[in-house]
Amino acid sequence: MKEITVTEPAFVTRFSCSGSACRDHCCKGWKITLDKTTVKKYLASKDATIRTIAQDHIILLKKNNSHWGEIKLPSALGNCPYLDEDRLCRVQKTLGAKALSHTCSSFPRAHHTYKNEVRNSLSLACPEVTSRILNDPDAMALSEKTIIQQTFNTAPLFPAQQKLLNLFCLSLINHANSSTEAALYALIKFVMYAQKFAKIDDVALGELEQVYAALLEQLQTGVLAQELMNIAPDSKVKTSLVLQMQNYFRSLPLNRGSVILDHYIQCLLRVLTAEEGVSMEQKVSDIESSLARCLQADEQQKNWAFRNLILY
Structure with a gap:
C-alpha cells in the first residue's frame, strides 16, 4: 500500500455549486463527451424528456468506450439541451449526480497529479469559485491529508526543487502584512532572478535562498514598499499594454468565457473613450487610482482579495 499526499x-474544501442562484451557468459552450454507458443510459431512460433529448441531441461517434458520443449544442456558445427553465440540469434532477457525464461532473474541479501526491484546485471560470477567492480571507489556506491506495500514481514526481521554489513564492506573498503590491513586487524580483539559471539545482537553490531571505527582510522593513513608491509611472507604456491586452483577448477563438470577457472589454472601451478632451493616458491613470483605492479598502478590511488572487 502507498501513501499519497493530497x-x-x-476554497476547494468549502466549494459547493450555487445552482440556479449563480450569476452565470456552466451548461454552455462545452464539448460534452459521453462514455458508452452514459449514452445507453440516456437513450434508454424511463424519463421521456431525458430520452427524447438524447435521441435528438446525442451525436454517436463510437471513437472508444470513453468517447462514445457528444451532446450537440444549438451553437458554439449555445446552452446544453438538458438545461431546464430554472437553469438546472435535468439529468442531475431526474437521474442523480452519478448519471452526469465526466465533463459535467468534473467542472470546475482540477487535479494536478504526481507520483505520490495530488494537488486539488478549482477553475476561476466558475463565478462561485471566483467569489470565494475574492471574499474569503483564508480561501488560499492550504491543508494536507494522506490517503492510502494500492500503487503510486502513474505520473512523475513533483521535483523537490520546484516545490521549494513554490514555497519561497508563497511565503513572500503571505508575508504581505501591509502591502500586497510590495509583496508582488518582491515576487517579481525573485522570479526574474530565478530565470537567470539554466536549471534549478542545489547550487542555484542555495543562491536563491539568500535572495529570498534578503527580499523577505526588505519586505518586512518596508524597504520594498518605499522602492516601489519611488518608481516613476509611465502612463504611455501602461496605456499601450491596456490596448494590447484588449487586442489579444479579442483575437482568441470563441469559448465559454468569450461573452463575459467581451462585456468587460466593452466596459473598458467606454471608459477610455467617454470623455472628450481627456487623454487616454489620463483615463488609464484614473482607472489605476480607482483600483488602488479598492485594494486599500480591501486590505483595511482584512479581506485580502488581491493577495488571494496572486496566491491562486
Missing part, C-alpha cells in the same frame, strides 16, 4: 486550499 493538498488543497480552503
Whole structure:
C-alpha cells in the first residue's frame, strides 16, 4: 500500500455549486463527451424528456468506450439541451449526480497529479469559485491529508526543487502584512532572478535562498514598499499594454468565457473613450487610482482579495 499526499486550499474544501442562484451557468459552450454507458443510459431512460433529448441531441461517434458520443449544442456558445427553465440540469434532477457525464461532473474541479501526491484546485471560470477567492480571507489556506491506495500514481514526481521554489513564492506573498503590491513586487524580483539559471539545482537553490531571505527582510522593513513608491509611472507604456491586452483577448477563438470577457472589454472601451478632451493616458491613470483605492479598502478590511488572487 502507498501513501499519497493530497493538498488543497480552503476554497476547494468549502466549494459547493450555487445552482440556479449563480450569476452565470456552466451548461454552455462545452464539448460534452459521453462514455458508452452514459449514452445507453440516456437513450434508454424511463424519463421521456431525458430520452427524447438524447435521441435528438446525442451525436454517436463510437471513437472508444470513453468517447462514445457528444451532446450537440444549438451553437458554439449555445446552452446544453438538458438545461431546464430554472437553469438546472435535468439529468442531475431526474437521474442523480452519478448519471452526469465526466465533463459535467468534473467542472470546475482540477487535479494536478504526481507520483505520490495530488494537488486539488478549482477553475476561476466558475463565478462561485471566483467569489470565494475574492471574499474569503483564508480561501488560499492550504491543508494536507494522506490517503492510502494500492500503487503510486502513474505520473512523475513533483521535483523537490520546484516545490521549494513554490514555497519561497508563497511565503513572500503571505508575508504581505501591509502591502500586497510590495509583496508582488518582491515576487517579481525573485522570479526574474530565478530565470537567470539554466536549471534549478542545489547550487542555484542555495543562491536563491539568500535572495529570498534578503527580499523577505526588505519586505518586512518596508524597504520594498518605499522602492516601489519611488518608481516613476509611465502612463504611455501602461496605456499601450491596456490596448494590447484588449487586442489579444479579442483575437482568441470563441469559448465559454468569450461573452463575459467581451462585456468587460466593452466596459473598458467606454471608459477610455467617454470623455472628450481627456487623454487616454489620463483615463488609464484614473482607472489605476480607482483600483488602488479598492485594494486599500480591501486590505483595511482584512479581506485580502488581491493577495488571494496572486496566491491562486
